[in-house]
Amino acid sequence: MKKNNNLLEIFGDINLSIPKRMRAGQTGYRTVTYMTEIPEDNFQRMLSINKDGIVTIYASKVDYGQGIKTGFIIAVAEELCLEPEKINIILGDTDLCPWDPGTFGSDSTASVGLLLRNAATTAREKLYELAAERAGISKDNFISINGYIEQKDNPSVAYSFSELIGQQNIKVNIPENISLSSKIDNLYIGNNIKRIDGLEKVTGKSKYSRDILVPEMLFAKVIRPPAYGATINKIDSTNLQKISSYYQLIHEGDLLAILAESDEAAQHLSSMIDVSWHTLDGQASRWDMPKILLDSKFDTSVLQEEGNIDVGLNEADIILEETYYVPYISTTPMEPRAAVAKWDDDKLIVWAGTQRPHGIKSELMKLFNLQAKQVRVITPEIGGGFGAKSLYPIASEASILSKIVNKPVRVAYSRNEETIFSSFRPAALMEVKAGVTIDGSITAWSFKAVHAGERFLIGRRGATTPYSSKNIFVEVSCADSPLKTGSYRSLGAAVNHFAREAFIDELSRSIKCDPLEFRLQNLKDERYINVLRSVANKIQWQSSTSPTKIGQGLAIGIDVGSYVALAVHIEIIGTEIKISKVAAAIDCGLAIDHDGIVNQVEGGIIQGLGGTLYEAIEFENGTIINPGFTRYRVPKINNIPEIHVEILDNKTTPSSGAGELGIVPIAAAISNALFDLTGQRVRELPIQRQLQSS
Amino acid sequence: MPKITVNNINHNITNLKRNLLSFLRFDLELTGTKLGCGEGLCGACTILVDGQPIKSCMSTVGAVIEGDLTTIEGLADGEILHPVQEAFIEQSAMQCGYCIPGFIMNITALFNREKNPTREQAIEALSENICRCGTYSRILKVVESLREKK
Numbered sequence: 001m002k003k004n005n006n007l008l009e010i011f012g013d014i015n016l017s018i019p020k021r022m023r024a025g026q027t028g029y030r031t032v033t034y035m036t037e038i039p040e041d042n043f044q045r046m047l048s049i050n051k052d053g054i055v056t057i058y059a060s061k062v063d064y065g066q067g068i069k070t071g072f073i074i075a076v077a078e079e080l081c082l083e084p085e086k087i088n089i090i091l092g093d094t095d096l097c098p099w100d101p102g103t104f105g106s107d108s109t110a111s112v113g114l115l116l117r118n119a120a121t122t123a124r125e126k127l128y129e130l131a132a133e134r135a136g137i138s139k140d141n142f143i144s145i146n147g148y149i150e151q152k153d154n155p156s157v158a159y160s161f162s163e164l165i166g167q168q169n170i171k172v173n174i175p176e177n178i179s180l181s182s183k184i185d186n187l188y189i190g191n192n193i194k195r196i197d198g199l200e201k202v203t204g205k206s207k208y209s210r211d212i213l214v215p216e217m218l219f220a221k222v223i224r225p226p227a228y229g230a231t232i233n234k235i236d237s238t239n240l241q242k243i244s245s246y247y248q249l250i251h252e253g254d255l256l257a258i259l260a261e262s263d264e265a266a267q268h269l270s271s272m273i274d275v276s277w278h279t280l281d282g283q284a285s286r287w288d289m290p291k292i293l294l295d296s297k298f299d300t301s302v303l304q305e306e307g308n309i310d311v312g313l314n315e316a317d318i319i320l321e322e323t324y325y326v327p328y329i330s331t332t333p334m335e336p337r338a339a340v341a342k343w344d345d346d347k348l349i350v351w352a353g354t355q356r357p358h359g360i361k362s363e364l365m366k367l368f369n370l371q372a373k374q375v376r377v378i379t380p381e382i383g384g385g386f387g388a389k390s391l392y393p394i395a396s397e398a399s400i401l402s403k404i405v406n407k408p409v410r411v412a413y414s415r416n417e418e419t420i421f422s423s424f425r426p427a428a429l430m431e432v433k434a435g436v437t438i439d440g441s442i443t444a445w446s447f448k449a450v451h452a453g454e455r456f457l458i459g460r461r462g463a464t465t466p467y468s469s470k471n472i473f474v475e476v477s478c479a480d481s482p483l484k485t486g487s488y489r490s491l492g493a494a495v496n497h498f499a500r501e502a503f504i505d506e507l508s509r510s511i512k513c514d515p516l517e518f519r520l521q522n523l524k525d526e527r528y529i530n531v532l533r534s535v536a537n538k539i540q541w542q543s544s545t546s547p548t549k550i551g552q553g554l555a556i557g558i559d560v561g562s563y564v565a566l567a568v569h570i571e572i573i574g575t576e577i578k579i580s581k582v583a584a585a586i587d588c589g590l591a592i593d594h595d596g597i598v599n600q601v602e603g604g605i606i607q608g609l610g611g612t613l614y615e616a617i618e619f620e621n622g623t624i625i626n627p628g629f630t631r632y633r634v635p636k637i638n639n640i641p642e643i644h645v646e647i648l649d650n651k652t653t654p655s656s657g658a659g660e661l662g663i664v665p666i667a668a669a670i671s672n673a674l675f676d677l678t679g680q681r682v683r684e685l686p687i688q689r690q691l692q693s694s
Numbered sequence: 695m696p697k698i699t700v701n702n703i704n705h706n707i708t709n710l711k712r713n714l715l716s717f718l719r720f721d722l723e724l725t726g727t728k729l730g731c732g733e734g735l736c737g738a739c740t741i742l743v744d745g746q747p748i749k750s751c752m753s754t755v756g757a758v759i760e761g762d763l764t765t766i767e768g769l770a771d772g773e774i775l776h777p778v779q780e781a782f783i784e785q786s787a788m789q790c791g792y793c794i795p796g797f798i799m800n801i802t803a804l805f806n807r808e809k810n811p812t813r814e815q816a817i818e819a820l821s822e823n824i825c826r827c828g829t830y831s832r833i834l835k836v837v838e839s840l841r842e843k844k
Contacts, residue, residue: 065790065827198783201791202775202798204726204766211725263716334730334738334792334826383728383792384826415731595786599829603789606828629735629824637820640830 006051008126008165010119011043012174017060017100017115019107034390035101036362039372043173044098047076047119053147053161055080055087055123057116060100060357061108062092063197064333064382064389065603066659067596068108070196074593075113077188079120079180081144084188084196092357092379102356102390104487106560106657109592113655115174122174130164190651192595197381208381209353210338210412217340217408218248218259220401221266222394223273224417227622228483229280232256236274243269248405257401259409283622284482290325293429293450296480301456304464304474309433312444312471316435318510323431324499325684326667327616328424328452328483330627332634335383336418341398342408348375348399353382354392355487367396368403386607387487388422419627423486424617426452428459430499434469436507440521442469447500450477451492453485462493462559462664465500467522483619490660493559494608494667498685501555501668506681512545515672516554527587527650528556531565534585534646539567551580553673557664561656562588566605566665568641570673577613577688579641579670586645586661589653597658598645604662605643610635612667613688696759700724701768710756715739717755718765726766726795730824737823740796741765747803766795769802777843778802781836789827797823797833801840810841 015023015038022035048056057076063069069089077084090096100112124144131149132139135157142149149164151157200206225231235256237249247269248259258273260266284292313319339352348370354360354377361377364370382389394411402409413421428451435443445467451459459476476492508518516536523529535541535554542548554567569581584601591597614633618625626632667685674691675681682690696707700722715732718724718741727750730738734752741750742764769776778801781787788794797820804811804819811819816837825833 065788067789194783195786195788197791198786198788199775201788201794202766202779202782203770204724204795206791207725208728208792210729211719213720213723213725263720264713332826334736334790334824335728336730381792382790384790386826415733599786599789599832602831603828606830607826628733629731630733634824634826635828635830636822636824637830637833638817640828643831 006165006167006169008049008123008170008172009045010047010122010172010174012046012098012115012119013042014038014044014099015042017098017112019105019111034356034359036359039099046098046115047123049123049161049165051162051165055082057087057089058097059112059116060092060094060097061103061112062355062357062379062382064103064353064355064385066108066600067195067593070193070596071109071113071593072116073196074188074193075117076120079117080124081187082147084193086147093376094357094361095376099358102359104355104387104390106659109655110657113592117180118174118178121178121180122172126170126172127161127164131159134159189592190594193593206381208335208383209340209351210335212340212351212380214340214342214408217410218261218405219263219266220257220259220398220409220411221270222255222257222397222411223270223275224421226277227279229283229622230277233276233278239272239274240269249273250401250404252400252404255397255400257397259401259405280622285620286327286618289327289427289452290429292482293427293452293479297450297477298479299454299456300475300477301460302473302475303460304472307471309444309446309471309473312469313435315437315443317438319433319435320503320506320510321433322503322506322683323429324502326428326495326498327685328427329488329611329615330419330422330424330617330632331386331388331488332419332632333384333386333388336413336415337389337392337394338410338412339392339395339398340408340410341395341402343402343406346374349378350376350395350399351378351380352392352395353380353389354395355385355390359390360392360395363396364399368399386489390487391423393421415629416627419632420624423484425488426458426481426485426492428452428492428495430496432499432503434503434507436511438511440511440513440518442467442507442522444471445469445473447474449496449499450479451495452479452481454478455485458485458491461491461496462557463496466525466528466558467504468524483617489604489607490559490663493557493660494611494663497555497557497664498667498671501557501665502671502683505668505672505675509675514543514545516541517543519556527563530648531563531585531587532556534648535565535567535583538583538585538644538646539569539581541567547676547679549677551673551677553669553671553676555665555668555672557661559657559660559664562586562658562661564661564664566669568669568673570670570677572677575691577674577691579609582641582643584643584645584662585648586658587648587650588656588658588661590651590655591647592655594647597647600659601645601662602643604660605666606635606640608663608666609639612670612685614686616686616689698755698758698761698763700763701765707755707759710754710759712755713751714753714755714758715750718750724765724767728792728795730793735822736793737796737800738793740799740823742799742803745803745806747800766798769798776802777840778805778836781839785832785835785839787829787832787836789829793823793825797825801837805840811837813838
């Protein structure tokens with residue numbers, strides 16, 4: 001049992017951990033984000049201070065590299081005026097941490113970061129009250145300094161946190177009308193605080209899902225279908241009869257697995273089983289995609305509609321119309337998923353490095369018909385996710401197998417399985433048509449995008465235009481998808497931005513206007529203009545009415561309320577495109593963890609560079625042809641540009657996410673730079689392949 | 695009985711065919727060395743054998759008999775971190791951190807070979823290590839900072 005004595009505990013409303021844009025009964029969003037039912041006990045513990053004055057943060061946002069451990073600690077440190085080293089943090093343990101919809105959409109700082117600042121503020125105010133009672137003066141007389149509540153004009157009156165809490169067990173809810181101090185002292189927020197988890201990560205002590213070893217644990221090798229849709233026809237395991245070492249062969253529903261005492265034994269034994277499969281013929285292949293996207297549209301949504309496109313086109317001096325195409329790509333995180341499941345009587349404990357610990361818990365409750373307290377999901381460190389680890393089917397597999405053999409069981413994906421049985425960023429096709437006058441007015445803007453898969457949230461992200469026009473029409477559709485689609489950094493924003501920002505470049509070129517000039521002329525929102533001017537300065541943009549041949553390109557973007565601009569320099573060495581320089585500027589409101597944000601933007605740029613230049617999932621009739629690193633090329637250290645990231649100071653706007661910004665405009669910026677360098681316009685990703693085939 | 699030394703501890707070897715990475719991770723429970731691909735293409739499993747980097751996922755225990763192995767767990771001298779580890783913390787050169795042990799081992803080996811490696815030598819030495827979080831430029835800063843210290 002948990003001991004709750006001698007504690008100050010702060011409870012917050014778990015509804016506020018749902019992204020703002022998804023609250024208020026928008027049930028459609030729940031489906032697409034796999035959001036589970038919100039538990040009835042709305043107020044759950046988010047922060048505690050124990051009798052020794054130790055502060056602990058509890059949250060179910062998880063850290064798969066974004067650095068939110070550090071960000072959350074900084075936010076709490078600031079409000080409590082306490083050194084970050086004195087703050088503990090527990091993330092994603094469903095027995096200890098509050099319910100949460102999952103970690104996605106760069107929302108951790110905006111929602112839970114804010115909740116934790118409020119929780120820390122609530123704790124601080126409570127400590128002021130306790131101090132006031134002791135000293136017999138008003139609570140306004142106190143400040144919090146390094147673990148002490150001190151009387152402002154008389155520092156000799158100071159109480160430690162532990163002294164104030166004493167033997168009590170105090171529970172406080174974050175009040176609804178809480179107001180954060182408008183002034184940030186910047187003790188920790190906005191300073192370059194080193195990563196909290198650095199030491200563990202450089203010494204190999206961090207435990208990831210793959211590193212969880214439990215006594216008596218068996219290693220499972222799941223025998224998976226050779227193609228999507230294949231089902232087991234016949235299993236011949238006669239070869240196993242000669243085996244004297246321990247093993248168990250389990251066939252439960254669609255799940256076929258061999259369990260052994262070591263990873264290699266399981267692997268070896270699995271190769272001795274002969275399985276014949278019923279395959280599903282006539283599945284789509286990659287070359288079918290553009291037609292599928294155009295022919296199977298559904299869930300079409302008009303996101304922007306002003307004036308009349310035909311009227312606008314009539315007023316234009318020049319009309320352009322182009323189609324852009326983006327193939328499926330894979331997240332390919334460095335750590336292939338693994339899960340360990342263990343039953344303690346009727347309680348199931350699962351270690352799974354998922355982005356949705358409470359979601360996985362809910363799935364397991366349903367699968368085994370268990371009560372909430374009978375399932376515990378523990379999230380170890382996560383070796384990358386980028387969206388895909390929202391889904392964690394092997395947590396169920398490990399639990400089923402463990403229940404059957406009555407021992408802890410580990411199921412781990414191989415590198416190829418991690419790609420094949422994951423979800424993909426959807427293939428998409430964007431048809432753009434616009435009219436422009438010679439003096440640079442956009443008279444009409446029509447943008448019709450179709451993204452594969454039923455998760456409409458993906459394609460709608462970042463589809464609207466920020467450029468002024470009296471006649472605008474933007475619609476986004478879903479379409480059939482032969483591959484499983486799912487979350488990927490920025491969802492469809494990076495895809496839609498590729499088409500929009502490249503086409504804006506085409507428009508400017510069509511009237512011999514400098515692309516920077518053209519953007520500035522047609523943008524109203526100051527936040528866009530500021531990031532754009534910042535990168536143009538940094539890269540020393542050469543204004544020109546025609547391509548400069550120096551390989552400069554730029555693009556802007558918006559995602560989850562944050563603004564970004566990128567300017568790049570590229571060159572071609574032999575047949576390879578080399579990105580030599582990237583200047584990024586972002587405005588994400590109040591920047592909590594500066595270095596963490598810069599790190600994220602750099603990472604987004606590099607990941608985006610892969611999708612722009614190299615990556616495409618090849619598939620034929622239900623089979624992925626290029627899983628793994630042999631044939632799926634990702635950026636390596638010799639492909640990286642010099643990157644400079646500028647965070648524009650904007651302390652008065654609430655924090656918004658920064659994790660996805662780098663990837664959003666990168667494809668457009670590179671393709672625009674390629675046009676500037678060679679005059680070749682590439683409207684299909686990945687660009688390196690287009691370049692070679694032309 | 696054949697022996698190997700891992701982080702200064704001797705181990706008797708009974709199964710020469712055992713995969714080296716699995717041996718380290720599951721038999722010795724030194725889980726700091728990671729499996730990223732199991733095909734020698736990502737560098738996450740890099741360890742040092744007699745000071746030289748090898749991809750442990752592609753090796754058997756038998757192939758390194760009598761070898762002196764160092765894994766990420768054996769790099770620090772007690773509480774005192776190796777300068778390469780220090781530099782990774784200093785530069786915040788990591789995100790998810792899964793690939794970092796492999797990079798650290800390779801950079802350690804690089805400085806064992808070259809007193810003052812150039813940027814090009816660093817890129818060459820790390821050209822088979824993959825970081826999907828994209829912290830490469832920070833990792834190059836790590837090398838640069840170590841070069842400056844020398």
